[in-house]
Amino acid sequence: MQYKLLLPEITLAAGILAIICADLVVARESRRQTAFGLGLLTLTIYLMAAAALGGVTEHAFAGHLLVDPWGSFFKLFFGVTGLLLLFLSYSYVGQRSLAPAEFVALLLGAYLGMSLMVSSEQLLTAYVGLELVSLTSYLLAAFLRQDPLSTEAGLKYFILGSVASATLLFGISFLYGYTGSLELATIAGSLSTGEGMVVIGSLLFLCGLLFKLAAVPFHVWAPDALQGAPTPITAFFSVGSKVAVLVLAGRFISHFSGVLAQEVHYYLLLVAIGSMTVGNLVALRQTNLKRLMAYSSIAHIGYLLVAYFLGTPEAYAALRVYVGVYAAANLGIFAIITWTESQNRGIEIDSFRGLGRVQPLFGLALGVFVFSLVGIPPTGGFMGKLLLFMASVQEAHYILAVIMVLNGVLSVVYYYRMLRSAFFEDSEWIAPITKNAALEAVVLVAVVVVMVTGVWPGWLQM
Amino acid sequence: METYFEVLFFICAGLLFYPFTMQAARLFRPSGSSARKLANYECGVQPIGQAQVQFHPNYYLLALLFVVLDVEAVFLFPWAVQLKELGFFGLAEMFVFLGIIVVGLVYAWKKKVIQWQ
Amino acid sequence: MIPLSWLVTLAGLLFGIGLLGALLSTNAVRMLISIELMLNAVNINLVAFSRYYGASQPHGEIAAIFAMVVGAAEAAVGLAIFVAVARNSKLIDIDKINLLKW
Numbered sequence: 001m002q003y004k005l006l007l008p009e010i011t012l013a014a015g016i017l018a019i020i021c022a023d024l025v026v027a028r029e030s031r032r033q034t035a036f037g038l039g040l041l042t043l044t045i046y047l048m049a050a051a052a053l054g055g056v057t058e059h060a061f062a063g064h065l066l067v068d069p070w071g072s073f074f075k076l077f078f079g080v081t082g083l084l085l086l087f088l089s090y091s092y093v094g095q096r097s098l099a100p101a102e103f104v105a106l107l108l109g110a111y112l113g114m115s116l117m118v119s120s121e122q123l124l125t126a127y128v129g130l131e132l133v134s135l136t137s138y139l140l141a142a143f144l145r146q147d148p149l150s151t152e153a154g155l156k157y158f159i160l161g162s163v164a165s166a167t168l169l170f171g172i173s174f175l176y177g178y179t180g181s182l183e184l185a186t187i188a189g190s191l192s193t194g195e196g197m198v199v200i201g202s203l204l205f206l207c208g209l210l211f212k213l214a215a216v217p218f219h220v221w222a223p224d225a226l227q228g229a230p231t232p233i234t235a236f237f238s239v240g241s242k243v244a245v246l247v248l249a250g251r252f253i254s255h256f257s258g259v260l261a262q263e264v265h266y267y268l269l270l271v272a273i274g275s276m277t278v279g280n281l282v283a284l285r286q287t288n289l290k291r292l293m294a295y296s297s298i299a300h301i302g303y304l305l306v307a308y309f310l311g312t313p314e315a316y317a318a319l320r321v322y323v324g325v326y327a328a329a330n331l332g333i334f335a336i337i338t339w340t341e342s343q344n345r346g347i348e349i350d351s352f353r354g355l356g357r358v359q360p361l362f363g364l365a366l367g368v369f370v371f372s373l374v375g376i377p378p379t380g381g382f383m384g385k386l387l388l389f390m391a392s393v394q395e396a397h398y399i400l401a402v403i404m405v406l407n408g409v410l411s412v413v414y415y416y417r418m419l420r421s422a423f424f425e426d427s428e429w430i431a432p433i434t435k436n437a438a439l440e441a442v443v444l445v446a447v448v449v450v451m452v453t454g455v456w457p458g459w460l461q462m
Numbered sequence: 463m464e465t466y467f468e469v470l471f472f473i474c475a476g477l478l479f480y481p482f483t484m485q486a487a488r489l490f491r492p493s494g495s496s497a498r499k500l501a502n503y504e505c506g507v508q509p510i511g512q513a514q515v516q517f518h519p520n521y522y523l524l525a526l527l528f529v530v531l532d533v534e535a536v537f538l539f540p541w542a543v544q545l546k547e548l549g550f551f552g553l554a555e556m557f558v559f560l561g562i563i564v565v566g567l568v569y570a571w572k573k574k575v576i577q578w579q
Numbered sequence: 580m581i582p583l584s585w586l587v588t589l590a591g592l593l594f595g596i597g598l599l600g601a602l603l604s605t606n607a608v609r610m611l612i613s614i615e616l617m618l619n620a621v622n623i624n625l626v627a628f629s630r631y632y633g634a635s636q637p638h639g640e641i642a643a644i645f646a647m648v649v650g651a652a653e654a655a656v657g658l659a660i661f662v663a664v665a666r667n668s669k670l671i672d673i674d675k676i677n678l679l680k681w
Contacts, residue, residue: 017565021565021568024568124642127642127645138660142663146667147667148668151660151668152664154664155607158657159607159611159614162611162614162653163601163614166594166597166617170617170620170621172621176625176638176642180632522658522662523662526658529651529655533652534648536644540641
């Protein structure tokens with residue numbers, strides 16, 4: 001039965017409807033518990049369904065759905081990050097008295113779109129998935145309705161994002177026009193190199209994807225959207241939607257690598273190097289933590305695109321490790337930011353002052369995450385960077401390897417400012433300092449993932 | 463090319479039809495006017511003020527709801543054409559789809575989007 | 580029958596006009612209209628190609644239907660965000676919305 005293959009997505013859709021319906025009947029006081037409880041339940045079932053499909057490779061629904069291990073890995077990844085995000089946002093939603101059911105339902109809607117995107121090689125399905133992610137993201141970015149920063153972030157994200165979606169769809173229409181099919185495999189099969197319409201189509205399509213990834217010439221929306229959005233949503237933007245787009249881009253590139261002109265590959269390399277360098281350079285002078293993390297995520301997207309440029313199995317293996325560790329470290333840092341924000345300390349780098357003294361667990365964890373993002377052993381970030389580095393040396397791209405190392409050195413500077421603020425500077429914290437068990441749990445899980453990957457990266461490649 | 467002459471003929475006929483009927487009506491109808499006759503008839507109200515006014519934001523909320531529900535109906539047309547071939551399964555699928563939309567509508571209703579405030 | 584190249588040219592022109600409008604205009608609602616124009620250009624393209632391939636390849640027309648629905652959802656989301664922005668700042672002139680920079 002085909003529907004078994006769609007079970008993870010059906011779970012999410014049913015969960016969203018259940019959350020919306022439950023919100024209409026339960027009492028006002030218990031709405032937050034109900035919404036988040038149902039959200040946790042949905043994502044747990046989703047994880048189990050995705051795990052059950054782990055080893056399956058099958059097409060279904062006339063080619064619209066493709067379940068394969070590569071996609072299933074990312075579904076598991078989405079399930080775990082989704083659970084962590086729910087823990088991350090529970091107290092935030094309560095403190096700001098946001099509408100809980102809408103928050104959780106929109107977040108799960110984005111996960112539904114992401115899940116569809118990674119399990120399709122059919123452009124129409126992928127497009128609908130992408131739009132589901134985008135539309136929910138615009139709304140989540142503007143979720144603090146009373147906050148001018150948040151609505152402005154939503155507005156900017158919406159306008160630029162819609163232009164990108166339209167561009168992407170225009171590209172799809174040309175690919176369809178040339179081959180009469182919307183399936184990536186069929187399209188790539190009936191093409192020969194360098195036909196005008198194909199080049200236009202695939203360039204428009206790639207530009208749309210790179211925009212959603214916030215890779216460098218198309219990155220201007222990202223810092224604004226990430227700074228203005230609610231902090232848990234910033235975490236989601238940096239680890240959730242981008243990864244799904246990355247998977248779709250990977251499927252496209254792996255099908256088209258034989259067909260695309262060599263220039264397109266070098267264009268990709270240029271984008272990768274540009275993202276790394278610009279992201280790291282501009283991050284140097286940021287003082288707002290969320291904006292800093294936005295630029296750092298642009299830089300990390302650059303590293304991940306290198307894996308696609310290389311296109312070897314080693315590079316793809318490195319990509320898995322890199323994505324897993326990057327997501328864990330990012331979620332951890334955003335959990336700490338959410339906590340400092342909840343203590344009314346703002347979201348500047350200076351907000352971390354005295355963190356190591358007041359909350360040693362978070363201070364130490366921040367150290368681990370920063371080491372991981374920079375790529376210092378024995379953390380998982382080192383492993384990710386090392387594997388990527390070795391993959392590029394294997395392909396004899398020595399200059400690329402050198403640029404990657406130099407960028408790593410550059411990133412030390414701004415990541416170090418966070419640590420310096422946490423450990424070597426101090427300031428008065430206004431009592432009472434409240435603990436938050438959910439955020440501590442997120443931080444602990446992230447630390448464990450980062451450290452385990454540092455010793456044994458193989459578990460992310462199973 | 464000849465087929466286009468038919469189009470031309472219909473355009474001309476259409477253009478001539480309006481003045482012809484109006485003139486013909488003028489020949490037969492009684493004429494004469496009064497203030498009461500020029501007033502809006504039954505369903506009309508007297509216009510007041512400028513046409514360019516600011517609308518209440520609630521109009522936009524209602525309009526948004528309408529646009530979304532309206533466009534969802536696009537899926538009903540191809541489905542209706544193919545219903546016989548889709549059989550019972552297709553019918554059930556469409557009810558799932560409509561059920562999801564109804565959930566959205568109930569949500570909007572409960573959140574008092576439809577009530578005028 | 581209208582040649583395919585005319586339709587594709589029309590779609591390209593419409594898309595270009597929409598893109599320019601979306602990038603150059605300063606009124607958010609006008610930007611939204613321009614974005615809808617871009618989506619409609621895509622629809623022309625899809626339907627034209629679909630017709631070119633004949634009844635055996637209806638993928639393009641199906642895609643056009645989905646594009647329409649997505650476009651409507653996008654307009655709804657966009658207008659909702661515009662209303663939120665307008666409530667905060669009393670205007671939707673893009674040049675004046677500049678809290679977030681560098």
